[in-house]
Amino acid sequence: MKLAVLTSGGDSAGMNAVVRAIVKIGILRGCETWIVREGYEGLVRGNTQAHAIHADLPADASALKCAHRGVPTNLTQNLRFGDGDLLRDGTGDHHHGRTLKGRYIVRVGWDDVRGWFAEGGTLIGTARSAAFRTPEGRLSAANNLIKEGIDALAVCGGDGSLTGADLFRSEWPSLVAQLLAQGMITEEQAEKHGHLKIVGLVGSIDNDMSMTDLTIGAPTALHRICEAIDNINSTAASHSRAFVLEVMGRHCGWLALLAGVSSGADFIFIPERPPQAMPGGTWEDEMCEAIQGHREAGKRKTIVIVAEGAQDADLQPIRAEYVKDVLTERLGLDTRVTTLGHTQRGGRPCAFDRILPTLQGEEAVKALLEATPDTPSYMIGVRENKITRVPLMEAVAMTRAVADAIGAKDFAKAMSMRDPEFYQ
Numbered sequence: 102m103k104l105a106v107l108t109s110g111g112d113s114a115g116m117n118a119v120v121r122a123i124v125k126i127g128i129l130r131g132c133e134t135w136i137v138r139e140g141y142e143g144l145v146r147g148n149t150q151a152h153a154i155h156a157d158l159p160a161d162a163s164a165l166k167c168a169h170r171g172v173p174t175n176l177t178q179n180l181r182f183g184d185g186d187l188l189r190d191g192t193g194d195h196h197h198g199r200t201l202k203g204r205y206i207v208r209v210g211w212d213d214v215r216g217w218f219a220e221g222g223t224l225i226g227t228a229r230s231a232a233f234r235t236p237e238g239r240l241s242a243a244n245n246l247i248k249e250g251i252d253a254l255a256v257c258g259g260d261g262s263l264t265g266a267d268l269f270r271s272e273w274p275s276l277v278a279q280l281l282a283q284g285m286i287t288e289e290q291a292e293k294h295g296h297l298k299i300v301g302l303v304g305s306i307d308n309d310m311s312m313t314d315l316t317i318g319a320p321t322a323l324h325r326i327c328e329a330i331d332n333i334n335s336t337a338a339s340h341s342r343a344f345v346l347e348v349m350g351r352h353c354g355w356l357a358l359l360a361g362v363s364s365g366a367d368f369i370f371i372p373e374r375p376p377q378a379m380p381g382g383t384w385e386d387e388m389c390e391a392i393q394g395h396r397e398a399g400k401r402k403t404i405v406i407v408a409e410g411a412q413d414a415d416l417q418p419i420r421a422e423y424v425k426d427v428l429t430e431r432l433g434l435d436t437r438v439t440t441l442g443h444t445q446r447g448g449r450p451c452a453f454d455r456i457l458p459t460l461q462g463e464e465a466v467k468a469l470l471e472a473t474p475d476t477p478s479y480m481i482g483v484r485e486n487k488i489t490r491v492p493l494m495e496a497v498a499m500t501r502a503v504a505d506a507i508g509a510k511d512f513a514k515a516m517s518m519r520d521p522e523f524y525q
């Protein structure tokens with residue numbers, strides 16, 4: 102099997118560990134391994150440069166076998182993706198006088214991903230590709246994969262990226278037929294590539310995917326937020342101030358909720374559970390009453406966490422600045438707003454964001470090796486501490502259903518579909 106891996110959508114800590122796991126486990130299972138740079142964008146662009154890096158390699162890649170492991174080693178011949186060089190280059194285009202410019206689909210070996218565990222972001226690049234959303238873009242992507250002989254694709258990204266993967270697979274027979282009709286591929290290639298194997302791993306700091314307990318990158322982002330709140334706590338207590346923190350998560354409140362629980366926040370706003378107005382009152386009354394109570398009980402600081410997607414029961418956004426104004430005007434608290442922004446997303450993965458991708462990477466390769474034209478594309482998840490395989494489209498549909506339930510103001514349904522244990 103010729104197996105390519107790409108990362109797509111917003112980066113998350115642990116994506117490099119996914120690439121490392123797929124490459125190393127793929128090699129150990131006898132696959133030829135490739136990376137696609139810049140997500141789906143790289144798939145659409147393909148390799149335009151004539152001097153293909155792997156074309157420099159001896160035809161028999163066993164010449165490059167690492168003696169003690171018996172597996173292909175550094176196939177990029179000191180391009181040194183490994184140890185973070187791709188990242189440090191800034192563009193990922195030039196290394197040791199060799200070039201990756203115009204090359205988005207690159208064969209890699211064992212040592213190319215050495216040291217990738219500890220690197221933040223994604224060393225192979227990511228993008229939110231507009232081109233891949235077009236039929237022409239997906240046709241070009243199919244052509245580029247077939248040109249390289251790749252028949253299996255592991256995609257690490259959020260629900261949008263995984264939906265794209267499933268669409269690509271469902272369109273695959275028609276894409277192959279079009280390429281054949283246009284004379285872009287031969288009969289032989291069309292026959293050999295009748296089926297594209299796809300697997301999804303969920304990389305997102307938001308932990309917003311249904312049918313899995315945890316997405317890759319969410320634990321690290323949560324840790325970053327907790328560290329930030331710890332820092333804010335000391336200055337808040339010194340001045341007896343209130344802080345309103347806006348945290349990421351898009352339409353999901355997991356980061357805000359868990360950060361609040363981990364740091365003893367006074368009030369938390371999440372999209373799945375809008376603040377309840379007290380009988381005859383408003384949510385502002387409820388918040389002020391709770392915070393006033395904490396102050397009267399002797400607390401010198403106030404922490405309010407607002408998920409970026411937080412909204413009230415009428416689906417009106419709740420903004421950190423507005424919450425600040427309420428605390429200032431109604432409780433007379435000296436209040437500041439801190440938006441943590443992309444500090445939540447970057448940086449080194451925590452241990453769990455190295456372990457989870459490794460375990461899931463192994464399952465992903467296994468799922469691809471076992472895939473047939475009749476099996477669905479799987480999403481690799483984790484449920485109750487066990488690595489799982491669920492039909493990718495079921496997970497995507499369930500994730501969409503949560504958003505729909507919120508949109509329809511059916512918050513109880515939204516929470517029950519997320520994870521009742523956390524959201525009740």
Ligand code: F6P
Nearest residue numbers: 111305306307349350351409446
């Ligand atoms: O999905 C991850 C995420 O970080 C969200 O939490 C946030 O809403 C969004 O991406 C930010 O995207 P960008 O980095 O494109 O501004």
